[in-house]
Amino acid sequence: MRKIVDASSLRVMVVFVTVVLATAINFPSTLTGSAEVIYHPCENSVWHAAAWDDQTVVTADYQGQVQLRNLRNERVTWQYSTGAFVFDLAVADLNQDGHPEILVVTAEGDLIVLNPAGQLLWTFHSPLALFNVAVGNLQGDDQLEVVCGGIDRKVYVFDANGQSLAVSPEVTRLVHRLAVGNLDGGTYDEVLVIEARTIAHLMALKEGTLTTVWRKELQVPDDRINWENPRGNFVPFSLALDDLDGHGQLEILMGDTFFNKQAVMVLDNQGEPLWLSDGLPPFQNQDGSQLEFYSTAFVRAADLFPEIAGKEVVSVAGGCFRVWDRKGRLLASRNTRLGFTDLELLGNDLLLGSCPNGDNNFYQIKWGPDWEAALESMEFRGLIRTIKQNTADLDQRVSDYQGKPTSGEVYDVILGFGSVNTNEEGLEQIRMQDSWFRQQYPFPNLRLIRVLKVMEDTPPLDETGQPWSPSRWKVDSINGTSSVEEILEKARWIEAHQ
Structure with a gap:
């Protein structure tokens, strides 16, 4: 019997193991091949990407267009217009037929589920914007469930055909982020909800009801308190679940924004902190480009360095790439000229969303021993390059102006x-x-x-x-x-x- 913790007013004090490393360490690498940056053209800025198979991805752009794209020939197989900005995108084989379905949630409050051909299967509408969608096995059977939530403060659960299975009581302020996975090692998955932006709330589906497993406020040590974060919270804007050391239990990966200067935190499956990274120095130039103060530290897990035990934690914040080992040791850090709106994995390749202002490319990085040189080589192309050049030309004209006001x-x-x-x-x-x-x-x-x-x-x-x-x-x-x-x-x- 799982112990249900009623922690509606609980403030959990925790002890952190904080890793303080200013620069990445040097270690012998067994990586082979060559790193490569691939520029994929797109009509509008791609804000989300998800792997379909090893050569195909689903993208959602700034105009609300969802597309299935072949990365080898750059062809778009189909396109679906959602009519609104897409806040989240997921790909999962809901009916277990070997062909994944596509799920998106939008600023208009729509959950939209498409079949592999890009045709509408079913929808759900919330009166307010939906921020998140995730898929998992919440009942321990051979069926997958769909979970979504957003500003209306409720977590919704549906079966693969769109039938409502459960609706949670209202959480605090909003459903800020969602992830689904087997955090307790049992026979089914749970729903991890970040409510009010600072509270981790694990829920389980029991006999048609979402019940609390545990609920904990996310905190940082007192020395991290600052003007943007006076209450000492960790504020995850990116959330992922993965088994970093292969021991059969998932860890919780979280990336902050400017509240903790793009720090990354990893929790165990009970929501207790394992390590907290350093933040990025605000507004400083690093590797020839300024760090983005207001960016989100997107986080994922990948096995980028074979000689390092377990999976690594990968983060992209603005254009700054950082990689830690499973224990929080910083392995790699490199800032680029560009900034990105998403981080996903295609095998061990990194998929990066477009720059947020007028970009008509998104990016794929094939990892290799010369990854630093590959990242350094990244350049603006297409529309965003034109915008930057026009802005620079205008700035130069103002600087060169010698006339007098008329x-x-x-x-x-x-x-x-x-x-x-x-x-x-x-x-x-x-x-x-x-x-x-x-x-x-x-x-x-x-x-x-x-x-x-x-x-x-x-x-x-x-x-x-x-x-x-x-x-x-x-x-x-x-x-x-x-x-x-x-x-x-x-x-x-x-x-x-x-």
Whole structure:
């Protein structure tokens, strides 16, 4: 009998084994062959891709088109228009006939199931956007079930023909991410739900009802608390299940976004943390390109290095590739010029979604010993290359402009430089900032207006009347709060010194 844990108000404190490695390690590699980057043309940016077989993939693009593509001859076998942005895509053989079906969920709240020929089999509609779709065996029989969820806070379970089997009670805030797998080693799969973006909730289907197995808040050590993450949570925007060491139990792989600077966390099958990676240094240049602060660390497991025991954890965040061994040791790290909207596997090849802004390519990387050189060689092509060139040309024309304004109209430029002290040192900072602005934009009809960040004199309170996050004030960008009087005092000082 499985023990059901009622943890609706539980906040779990955990001990982390944190791996702190600034650079990848060097080790002898037995990889053979040659790495290769393959550019696959597409009409619109591909935001999701999933393997159909070893040479065919299903893609979903920015315009809501779902296509079956042969990667060898670049032919599109069929196309289906969903009429909305596709938030998630899955491929699974629902009826066990050897030919996979295609499942997508959209911003319009539609779950759409297509047959192998791209024809509609059945649909389900939620009143709000659906974010996730997954497939598994939830009842321990020879049938597969379909699971989906999104903004309406419910988890829906259907049989292979679209018959409703269960609907969960409302979870907290939203069904943020979903994964299905056998986490307890029993005879059937469970549903792992990330609710409210920070709570891992494992559910099992029992006699037509989704019941709680365990529910745990995802946390990071106190030294990871920062302005974007004052409550010290881990916020998975990417979720995967895999058996990293071949011991027969699945691990939970999660990738964060800017809340923890694209850190990756791995949990055991009970939701207890095994390791947490370093984050990426915000806004820094690495390997000749700036790291993407707002990107998601997409995560998957693959066996990229045969000499390393078990599977590796692979992440792509923006254009930054990182690989860890099963215990959290960083094996490889490389940043590229491009940024990607998805990471999937085709065998041991990496499938990468298009760059998010006007790209008409998606990408396949065949792994090999010269993988670093292959990643370094990646370049913009097609429409996104044209957009970048046009932007660079416009920037150069502005920089080269030597004319004078033809009218007396003055344009205000509003910039936030942060706060300064009300003393001579603060005045010098302002002079330096003004000088920088005038050097960058030497146009007499531009007037600089400064924006200073201020806060209320007391922190917001929670339902018990206590500060909702005392640690937030310790990491605030202006180092605390300002009263109304202090704000006015600074304003008068600024006016007095022009």
